[in-house]
Amino acid sequence: MSLHPAQNPIATKSAKPALLDRGESTTRVEAFVDAAFAFALTLLLIAGDQIPSSVHALVEAMKGLPASALSFMLILKFWSGHVRWTKRYGLDDVLTNRLSLLLVFLVLIFVYPMRMVFEVLCNSLSRGYLPATFSPVIIDIPALFIVFGFAFGSLSLVMCWLYLHAWRQRDALRLSEAERIHTRIDGLNWLLATVVAVISIISALLIPATPRSGWWIGFPGFLYFSLNITATLMHRHADRLVARLPQAGG
Numbered sequence: 001m002s003l004h005p006a007q008n009p010i011a012t013k014s015a016k017p018a019l020l021d022r023g024e025s026t027t028r029v030e031a032f033v034d035a036a037f038a039f040a041l042t043l044l045l046i047a048g049d050q051i052p053s054s055v056h057a058l059v060e061a062m063k064g065l066p067a068s069a070l071s072f073m074l075i076l077k078f079w080s081g082h083v084r085w086t087k088r089y090g091l092d093d094v095l096t097n098r099l100s101l102l103l104v105f106l107v108l109i110f111v112y113p114m115r116m117v118f119e120v121l122c123n124s125l126s127r128g129y130l131p132a133t134f135s136p137v138i139i140d141i142p143a144l145f146i147v148f149g150f151a152f153g154s155l156s157l158v159m160c161w162l163y164l165h166a167w168r169q170r171d172a173l174r175l176s177e178a179e180r181i182h183t184r185i186d187g188l189n190w191l192l193a194t195v196v197a198v199i200s201i202i203s204a205l206l207i208p209a210t211p212r213s214g215w216w217i218g219f220p221g222f223l224y225f226s227l228n229i230t231a232t233l234m235h236r237h238a239d240r241l242v243a244r245l246p247q248a249g250g
Contacts, residue, residue, distance in 0.1 A: 029097045030086055036104040037079040040111045041072060063130050067118040074114055075107060078155050081190075085159070089166045089173060096165065103158045110151030117148045121221060138209055138217065145204035145220040152224065153197030156190050163187030178242045185238040189231050196223055 082103060119132035120141065166173070167183050175183065200220040207216050 029092075029100050033082060033100050033104055034079075037075065037107065040075055040107045064119070064133070066130055067115060067122045067132075070118040070121070071111075071115045074118075074152075075111070078103065078107065078159065081159050082162075085162050085166070085186075088179070089169070091166065091169065091173075096162070099158055099162050099165070103155065106151065106154050106158065110147070110155070113144070113147045113151055117144050117221065120144060121218075124218065138211065140209075141217055142204040142207070142209050142220070146201050149197045149201035149204065149220070153194050153201070156193035156197060160187055160190035160194060163190060177245050181238050181241045185234050189234055192230055192234075193227055196227055199223060 082100065116132075119130075122130040123132045163183060163186055167180075167187060170180055170183065200223045203223065204220040207213055207219060209217060
């Protein structure tokens with residue numbers, strides 16, 4: 001295991017358990033990851049778009065903002081998750097670099113499928129008012145959810161793997177009890193996201209892609225919204241566990 005050059009793993013005295021920032025310096029891999037995520041966001045925003053030639057074309061182009069915003073937020077979720085992990089643990093070893101590069105690879109592959117899924121979602125919820133850059137056919141919707149599930153699930157699995165790696169290095173990193181609690185909870189959150197993606201893929205395979213399926217055909221996509229609830233509950237649970245810890249110096 002290797003750490004950032006400027007890392008100081010010794011905790012400073014505090015009135016309550018704190019989460020330390022160990023990633024004080026930026027490695028070349030981290031800089032590359034940040035640049036790659038920025039490039040993915042650029043691809044997301046300019047993909048398939050042309051400069052509007054009239055006010056009407058401008059209005060139509062603006063209708064694509066909700067899908068772009070949702071895609072932007074999703075990619076930002078993984079980027080901020082990686083940044084938070086890096087700052088918290090400051091690891092700079094072979095496995096960390098490989099997992100970080102794998103995360104970038106997966107984001108660049110799945111940036112377009114992510115946007116397509118959100119375009120279908122916005123188009124469906126607005127009853128066609130918000131357009132899609134392609135013509136969605138009901139028989140193709142399960143395939144979109146399957147691809148999206150592989151994208152979301154694989155990215156979440158990489159994040160889970162990073163937290164597992166940090167957990168295995170908990171003694172070398174001298175993680176406090178509070179940090180160990182948050183490491184377990186955050187790792188479980190990413191694992192749960194992976195499980196939800198697998199359930200979504202299975203649902204997409206089982207639900208018939210016919211008009212008779214009604215709103216059930218969108219069930220594989222709606223599953224992901226449950227993660228907002230579970231993440232909130234798990235973070236509150238982590239805060240309660242940390243609050244029960246004895247105060248430093250007490």
